Amino acid sequence: MGLKQKSADLKKxxxxxVKGGGTKAIEKQKATGxxxxxxxxxxxxxxxxxxxxxxxxxxxxxDFNMDKKYLPGDGVITGTGMISGHPVCIYAxxxxxxxxxxxxxxxxxxxxxxxxxxxxxxxxIGINDxxxxxxxxxxxxxxxxxxxxxxxxxxxxxxxxxxVILGPCAGGAVYSPALTDFVFVVDKVSKxxxxxxxxxxxxxxxxxxxxxxxxxxxxxxxxxxxxxYAESEEESFGQIKKLFSFIPWNNERKAESxxxxxxxxxxxxxxxxxxxxxxxxxxxxxxxxxICDDSEFxxxxxxxxxxxxxxxxxxxxxxxxxxxxQPLVLAGVLDVDSSDKAARFIRYCDAxxxxxxxxxxxxxxxxGVDQEHAGVIRHGAKLLYAYSEATVPKITVxxxxxxxxxxxxxxxxxxxxxxxxxxxxAEIAVMGPEGAANIIFRNEIKNADDPDEMxxxxxxxxxxxxxxxxxxxxxxxxxxxxxxxxxxxxxxHALQVSGSKSxxxxxxxxxxxxx
Amino acid sequence: xxxxxxxxKKIKKVSYxxxxxxxxxxxxxxTKKYQSRKPYEKxxxxxxxxFIPGTxxxxxxxxxxxxxEGDRLLILEAMKMKNELLSPTNGIVxxxxxxxxxxxxxNQLLIEFK
Numbered sequence: 001m002g003l004k005q006k007s008a009d010l011k012k013x014x015x016x017x018v019k020g021g022g023t024k025a026i027e028k029q030k031a032t033g034x035x036x037x038x039x040x041x042x043x044x045x046x047x048x049x050x051x052x053x054x055x056x057x058x059x060x061x062x063d064f065n066m067d068k069k070y071l072p073g074d075g076v077i078t079g080t081g082m083i084s085g086h087p088v089c090i091y092a093x094x095x096x097x098x099x100x101x102x103x104x105x106x107x108x109x110x111x112x113x114x115x116x117x118x119x120x121x122x123x124x125i126g127i128n129d130x131x132x133x134x135x136x137x138x139x140x141x142x143x144x145x146x147x148x149x150x151x152x153x154x155x156x157x158x159x160x161x162x163x164v165i166l167g168p169c170a171g172g173a174v175y176s177p178a179l180t181d182f183v184f185v186v187d188k189v190s191k192x193x194x195x196x197x198x199x200x201x202x203x204x205x206x207x208x209x210x211x212x213x214x215x216x217x218x219x220x221x222x223x224x225x226x227x228x229y230a231e232s233e234e235e236s237f238g239q240i241k242k243l244f245s246f247i248p249w250n251n252e253r254k255a256e257s258x259x260x261x262x263x264x265x266x267x268x269x270x271x272x273x274x275x276x277x278x279x280x281x282x283x284x285x286x287x288x289x290x291i292c293d294d295s296e297f298x299x300x301x302x303x304x305x306x307x308x309x310x311x312x313x314x315x316x317x318x319x320x321x322x323x324x325x326q327p328l329v330l331a332g333v334l335d336v337d338s339s340d341k342a343a344r345f346i347r348y349c350d351a352x353x354x355x356x357x358x359x360x361x362x363x364x365x366x367x368g369v370d371q372e373h374a375g376v377i378r379h380g381a382k383l384l385y386a387y388s389e390a391t392v393p394k395i396t397v398x399x400x401x402x403x404x405x406x407x408x409x410x411x412x413x414x415x416x417x418x419x420x421x422x423x424x425x426a427e428i429a430v431m432g433p434e435g436a437a438n439i440i441f442r443n444e445i446k447n448a449d450d451p452d453e454m455x456x457x458x459x460x461x462x463x464x465x466x467x468x469x470x471x472x473x474x475x476x477x478x479x480x481x482x483x484x485x486x487x488x489x490x491x492x493h494a495l496q497v498s499g500s501k502s503x504x505x506x507x508x509x510x511x512x513x514x515x
Numbered sequence: 516x517x518x519x520x521x522x523x524k525k526i527k528k529v530s531y532x533x534x535x536x537x538x539x540x541x542x543x544x545x546t547k548k549y550q551s552r553k554p555y556e557k558x559x560x561x562x563x564x565x566f567i568p569g570t571x572x573x574x575x576x577x578x579x580x581x582x583x584e585g586d587r588l589l590i591l592e593a594m595k596m597k598n599e600l601l602s603p604t605n606g607i608v609x610x611x612x613x614x615x616x617x618x619x620x621x622n623q624l625l626i627e628f629k
Contacts, residue, residue, distance in 0.1 A: 203594060204568040205618045222548065281531065281543045306546060330549060331534045331541035337548070363536040369555035403537070435537030 017055050017072045021096025029096050034167060034189060035233050037077050037092035037100075040127055044237045045081035045090065052079040054112065060104040064136045071097050074106040075130075078113040080122075083244045089117035092127035095167050099131030102173065106134070107144025114151040121250040123160040125240070128177060129167030145172045152179035157351040159250045162240065165190040165216075165226070166233060178225065181348060182243065182300070184236050185216035185226040192219055192226075217303075224304040224337060242298055246312040246319045247352055254353050255319035263488065264295040270484045276425060278361075278401045281331070284309055284324045287359060287399070291488045293317065300345065305337035306330075310345040315357070316492045321349035324359035325410065327400075334406055335366040336379040343382035350390035355495055358411040361400040363432060380409065381514040387415040389511060393498035397487055398422040398469065398478065404431045413477050418501065419494040421487070422469035422478045429471075433463040560604050563626040565619045569593025574615055576626065580608045588626055591619070604628065 001009070018038070020026065026036055035043065041050055059074040061067065075097035080089050091113050093100040110126070117124040133141035155161055156179065163177035164184045169192045177183045177192070185192075193214035200206050200213070212218065219226035228243075230236035248255045268290035273282055289295040292313035299311035307330040310323055323342050325332035349356050365376065387394070387409070396417040402410065407428055411417045422428065430436060438445070441458040448454035465471075472478045482490050533540045572590040576582060588600045606628035613625050 205620065206568060279539060279541050281541070327541070327543060328529075329544050330546060331536060331543040333534075333536065363539065363541060366549075367536065368552070370552045432537045432539045434539045438538060 014055065020072055020094050021098075025096035032189075034095070034129070036096065037094035037127065037129065040164075040166060040233065040237075041077060041079070041081070041090055041092050043234065044125065044240055045083060045088070046085065049082035050079055050090075051081065052077060054078055054109045057105050057109055059106070060140065061134065061137050063138075066136045069098075071103075073097065074103060074109065075100050076102075076106045076109050078109045080113075080116070083241055086244065086249060087120070087122045088125055088244075089113045089120070089122060090125045090127070093130040093167075095129045095131070098134065100129050100167065101131050101134035102141055102144050103134035103137040104140040104144055107141070107147060111144075111147045111151055114148070114155065117159055117161075118151070118155045121159055121252070123162070123244070123247075123249060124155065124180075125162050125164065126176065126180070127164045127166055128169040128173065129165075130173055131168060132171045132173055142172070145176070148176050149179060152176055156181075157251060160244075160247050160352065162243070164236060164240065165192055166236075167191070170194070170196055170214075174225075182228065183219070183226040184228045184230065184240060185219055186233055186236050187216045187229070187231050189233065190216045190219070190226070220301070220303040222304075224301065224341060227301050229303060243312075246298060246314075247354070251351055251353065257317040257319075258293070258314060260316045261293045263290055263292060265290070268295055270487065274361075274399060274425065274484070278427060281327045283328050284326045284332070284359060284361065288313060288322050288324060291315070291491065292320070292322075297322070301341055305335070305341045307332055307335065308338035308342050310342055312354070315488070315495060318495060319354050320495075321345060321354045321356045322359065323356060323411070325362040325406075327361055330366065332362045333364065333366040334362060334380060334383065334409060335371055336374045336376050339376070339380045339383040339409075343386040346383075346386035346390055350386070350392050353392060355393035355395070355498065356390060356411065357491060358394070358396045358417070360396060360398045360402045360407070360410040362403070362406040362410065363401055364404045364406045378514040380405075383409050384415065385511070385513045387411045387417075389513075391501070391503040391505065393495060393501050394418050395491060395494045395498075396420045397491075398426040398428060399484075400425050400427060401432070402426065402428045404429075413479075416503075418498055419480075419490075420478050421480045421482045421490050422473065423484050423487075424469065424481060425484075426469035426472075426478075426481075427467040428469055428478065429466045433459050433467055436466070437462045561606065561609075561628040562624055563588060563600060563603075563628075565591060565621055565623045565625055567591070567593040567598070568621045569598075569619060571613045571615055571617045571619060571625070572597060574611060574613070576608050576611065578608055578610055582606060582608060582628075589613075591625075600625070 055073055057074050059071045075094050076091055078091040091110050161180035162182045163180045166189055174192050191210050191214050197208050197210055197213055220229040228239045268286055270290040273286045288297045292315055297311055297313045307326050309326045313320055394411055394417045396411045413420050437458040445451050445454045469478050469481050529544055531542045532545050534543050570592045572592045574589045575587045582602045584602055584605050586602045588602050591598045609627045609629040611626050
């Protein structure tokens with residue numbers, strides 16, 4: 001055979017392999033509103049940047065007549081490519097080939113591209129669309145999952161890892177996404193659970209649909225397993241590209257800087273956003289938008305534990321991780337879910353050299369038996385741990401209420417914020433005036449002729465003495481009291497002077513956070 | 516992202532509720548999760564409930580029977596395990612609300628003592 005013939009042979013082999021599960025299976029995939037694995041990769045990556053590897057890998061099944069079957073690429077496509085000019089490693093499970101089931105060779109392809117990502121120090125994107133373990137391959141399929149989990153953990157905090165759930169992702173398979181940094185889901189397409197509706201029905205007699213059990217909405221709103229919700233695959237890919245504009249390739253780099261742009265001050269006037277009465281709500285995301293470049297805020301987990309807001313934006317062109325209490329939802333309290341949500345985000349920012357800005361306005365912790373029994377002590381502790389542990393620049397803005405334990409937890413000086421500024425409207429106190437007056441002046445109130453009148457009087461007295469930023473400022477717990485409109489300038493300067501911050505960390509293998 | 520814009524626009528129309536924290540009433544919205552939380556109920560030692568959903572396999576007691584603490588009450592099979600439920604107290608059985616073969620849900624009342 002000459003080169004010509006050999007080339008023709010190669011082309012024929014490639015055509016065969018690229019077809020995946022064949023026309024019928026592809027039609028079936030499309031009928032459910034899903035793209036094919038290859039289309040997904042092409043839509044995420046820059047045009048013509050995808051380079052595929054291991055196209056000719058053969059599956060390893062020997063039992064149950066599997067050795068006679070041809071599974072193109074063994075049900076997964078792997079390769080490298082670019083997103084907005086930045087390199088990434090990517091794999092996409094191909095549901096049209098044996099239901100995207102994971103066998104030994106399938107897993108081997110994934111772990112190979114994962115090893116590449118870690119060695120090359122570039123991000124990893126995994127697209128999940130799989131019926132689960134390939135049962136015919138038995139324990140080798142389990143081994144494959146284990147090898148993936150191990151690599152996810154090793155790469156955690158070194159390279160960004162994101163998971164896109166575009167189909168079923170059930171049983172053991174869910175733990176790879178759970179170990180990665182961000183999980184993207186699409187309405188009606190994504191399904192994640194450990195045990196499916198059928199098992200639940202047969203064992204427990206409880207009936208539930210797949211969508212209600214582990215659909216996109218459920219994981220964005222209730223479980224917190226997913227971070228980004230989209231209504232279509234295209235929308236999801238847009239979110240992925242956006243995310244990559246905010247984060248660095250690996251933990252030794254900084255996120256790309258962009259030209260500095262002012263906020264849209266006509267739309268977001270900082271003085272007009274916050275009601276002076278600390279009991280009245282507002283949307284804290286408007287404050288973020290009034291502060292950051294171009295008023296652009298990329299929110300993460302917006303549907304889960306909405307009483308705290310997390311996400312990326314830029315200040316003077318530099319990526320910033322924002323953590324902010326949200327008075328609009330549950331008065332912005334800390335609870336099990338919000339502590340967990342914020343703590344993980346703080347650790348992400350710390351791992352990837354992204355400075356943290358914390359906006360504080362909270363009444364404290366959510367009271368309730370359900371909260372106590374759900375472990376608000378250990379979950380709440382995650383937030384203290386994450387802030388204390390973080391060594392990236394940490395800047396805190398106390399806007400209104402900062403009461404009690406909530407004050408400490410929200411990146412106070414005591415947890416080593418580098419700069420804390422407070423607005424003149426700030427109330428930094430051991431608890432809210434009503435609660436404090438009831439305890440401090442208990443006897444005066446009880447013994448007064450008119451206890452209610454006395455209580456009101458004492459609350460007012462406490463308020464005028466302690467409901468301000470100056471008591472904390474007198475002890476140096478607040479570095480500066482600034483007017484709201486000066487906040488952006490304060491932050492720009494604070495970030496500028498924190499550019500080469502380095503902190504001493506006692507030598508340890510790793511800490512023991514209250515997981 | 517779409518969600519975000521919708522939410523921002525909706526704010527003015529949102530139905531606000533109040534939330535009491537340390538004697539201060541805050542005007543805010545409540546989450547679905549918060550609203551659907553179950554109020555705490557004190558455990559009644561005289562009511563035997565299913566700690567897990569499953570199937571009743573055997574019942575050892577009848578109405579009117581005098582039971583001692585630690586006596587076997589019934590077998591509740593769940594997750595392929597046969598769980599023996601023992602009496603947490605001395606007492607007389609007031610009623611048995613299930614029969615062998617019944618599928619029971621979590622926290623369903625099974626036996627009541629007088």
